[in-house]
Amino acid sequence: MCIVFIATTHPKYRLILIDNRDEFVLRPTSRPYWWKCADPLREGHTVDVLSARDLQRPERGTWLGITRSGLVAVLTNFREIASADQPGPALHGRRSRGGMVTAWLGQPPDEGVRSSVARLVADGEGVQGVGGFSMVCGKLRPGKATEEDDDHDGLAILSNRAGSLDDVPIVKSQHRGVWGLTNTAHDKSHEWPKISNGLGPFEDIVRAHGEAGDAVDEDDLIQRLLDFLTTDTLEGCEGKTLEDNVHDLKNSIFIPPLGAEKQHREMEEARAAGGGAARGTFLAHDMPTPERPDDEEPGMFFDKGLYGTQRQTVILVDYEGNVTFVERALWDAHGHRLEKGEGDVTFRFKIEKEEEK
Template identity: 45%
Template structure:
């Protein structure tokens, strides 16, 4: 079960966001890269607003390369930074950000009751396409308009349960703050039920695989706000920020401490337990170790042997082709399950973004030593100080 933790408590950063993607480790997934897309036609704003386009400036990844931006992008296209799911034809993602500051993170909603027709566990439409719907939106579209658009008509219909944190990374005009982010869910009946977060300094937020309810709402045992992993994650993130401020540590040291939060392993069961039997226990641990019984372990070994036979050549970051696996509507269940990717995102008060994704496994199921699978991107949000009306 994935987890997202976010805070506005660090004085040097407008936003700090960290994320664990928990998934079947063999699920084919690209590495993070810059890619371009034309804004979706239906995302045009009612008053006739159009895209702002891009300026074609390059952006380094921390290793001196341009991540595909140096050549510029065609006029009218948006530039998107994300990994992409190669399992489904939609090529969606769970987390991404655009050069214009559209930002989104997705968590699945794990149903307690699986036979409710109105709330399918798996839908004919990809959850990951909900993220790209915002990343590919017209840069002139406001978050509020997108919320209303998605919850009206068929915007979130036909999709398995999900929560989508999304919004524009913009510095607020009135005070040292940022414009708030929304949490869209297809368990919301209307836009008035959508929570808004990160609009106040000194706050910390957590979300896992259940609906988000803020402090003004009621709680029950299914809501992720009460899960042990979320409660502990919020506590650890708050303490990590406080320690970083007190010690005036460097950004490199701060990032290392954030990954340490994501590495917190409190999983209570034997690792040979199949994920189907471990569902409720997944609520206890921020980090999920690789889980699976004998059959899943054999699938992992088969994948590793396939990699050895093919000299362990992984797919490139930019590939959009599935890795010899079918496009399944009901998900991917092969090999062990656990934390597959980890992400740390920092946004400072000048709109400078540091985006770090850590791969823990290669495409053949071999463990990657921590840090050796890191991809680092740095860029400045275009329009950071502009108001979007």
């Protein structure tokens, strides 16, 4: 389970994107860092990407990322079964969903959104062979959006069901609105209570901050958004497994740690495997992130232990091209729960203009 909220209505920020990643909390995942992604059109060229990465699969993909040139993508998965909107962990496809995010982030920044989407859908197998997913992907440039930008910028909503460009909704850069995405097909997300009940409060936070002007700063907005991402309305889940709760997960924005006695025992085993150190020795923000994720040991417990919200992310992009990327880890690498703020990391950079590259 994951959830994404997006707003383009703030007077200062061209894009506000917030995300909860719900996973087995022991699934090996890097912290966010800058890494090189291959450019599919220019052999030997790479793109600088900022993201955390899933270390479980060899593709080392990601569910969310942004580049120095303003490409951004975030993905949620869903089960491709008889009832596509049935909640629960998605079935695995032959190809990695996380690879779709990196495929987008590697696209040429000077190319229009429509052209890049068309290539992504048409190249090779396109989006076939990937498990069910919906991905919001876009290109952002500094400055107020104009009609001319609509041919270049904007946000596309790509899914594994897209057979051609005609199957991909594209939101023009001048459009103002709020959206939510979760673990069902993108055109059905509004049917889930976690989206339908969350859009209003999310929009209120964005509107209130925008109306306050200089009276409140960016950190205030970030904290309000992180607090919103911790909205827990899942009732009666204590001592129950993921399977016991699976049909209720579509009701809550935040998923508390789920598990019975067996899963709690697996968490203790994971902590012991980490050296038995007390919580705090392996705080997520203190752990070095290798330049090459291959250097990091794969986890042994990716589908064991507790399940719940593992990471929370806030991305703010203002009209000057300034980006603030905040990730909050709720657990360290060995299964110790982190206190609020202990697992926070923040990156700030400015989107490069074409002439600066």
